Amino acid sequence: MRLGEALATCPSLQLVDPDPAAAEEAWEGIVRRLEDAGIAVDPAAPGCAYFETSGVERLYGGLEPALRRALRAVGPDWDARAGAAKRRFAALAAANVARSGQALVVADEHAREFLAPLPLNLLPLQARQQQELADLGITRLGELAGLPGGAVAERLGPDGRRAWSLARGGSSRRVRGRKPPAELFETLEFPEAVGNELTLRRSLGVLLDRLLARPERGGRALRKLALSARLVGGGSWRRTVTLRDATAESARLRAALGPKLLDLPAPAVALTLEVLILSESVGSQLELVQPEGAELREHLREGLRQVSAGTGSGSVCTVVEVAPWSRLPEQRALLVPRDD
């Protein structure tokens, strides 16, 4: 429905800004609660996760008690429902059909019968392809499953072939639980909303320096990071970056993350950099000759560490120029605490 049409239908309609960072945070909370219940979770997308119950069935006394425990772990604030089957797609379809708070179990021998009357919109097909099937009189999974696979592939391409395979139950791939993410993040709150690229890039540099200095990193390189911002007037923004080669070099990380800041849709009041995945190894090729000034910088860093240890957290700051052209002196630079 178009916005104008929606407003005409419902004049008291309230528009809510998208808040992907809050959604991500809430979803991460749910996944962690499931992991706390001993379940190895494979989060497919916010709102949808797969897991195998075989590891926890003995702990909770069977399949259904394990599913009920999983629903309890999600919490009452969410309209959670669970589906169980031997194959992923059948389990997803069962969860879609289940009522709020219900766990629906589909035996493998009945999976085709269970799927047959369900609508096609459960399949990962584009609207155009769904419409094409509807025009041919195919509206149920069973009707699609009954067609020859080759004919479906010829008409709809690889997506159609995959949908046909899912309509017949899909493959029974193993579910692999994710590795729990590293809990490493740094946030910088601005005294007022910041929209200019220069300030944002400098702030990103400060956040990177702080993250790289965190002892929890244990010398490991960064593999996947998320950059998020709280936007002026509500709402948020979030981008994730996976590095081809894990690195702990500030310059390379800046080069990878900096361009993402151009996508910010509005000025930010806070910027957060989060490490999602750290590399396993700490080894890296050492340099034969250190770059000029490296020793001096190390001495300076050590001196700052001593001052910081003696005077407390937040006593050592970096001056970040944000608007050097401003006629108001207090607008020209920020003092950003550093605890490295």
Next chain:
Amino acid sequence: MVAPARAASTPGSARRLNQPRRALVEAHVDGSPRLVNRAEVTAVLEEWRVVDRWWTEEPVSRRYFDVVLAGGEHAVVFRDEEVGRWFSQRGV
């Protein structure tokens, strides 16, 4: 948006460099400072005005003085003509 000159910063977060601080100033009839935080002003080195953002709802109108105090200390003070108060921005 310009934060009010007296805005406080949150501990642990970024804060402004050269944030104006309230100052106790007594002025001559011509508006130049005579006492800054109870210290006598021995010389006014420079005086200037900053008028900015007059097109917004938070206009800025300041009259700055670069002064030398009796103890030999340099200070920069200004009178915020929007709120009618004195602030120091360097020294004192």
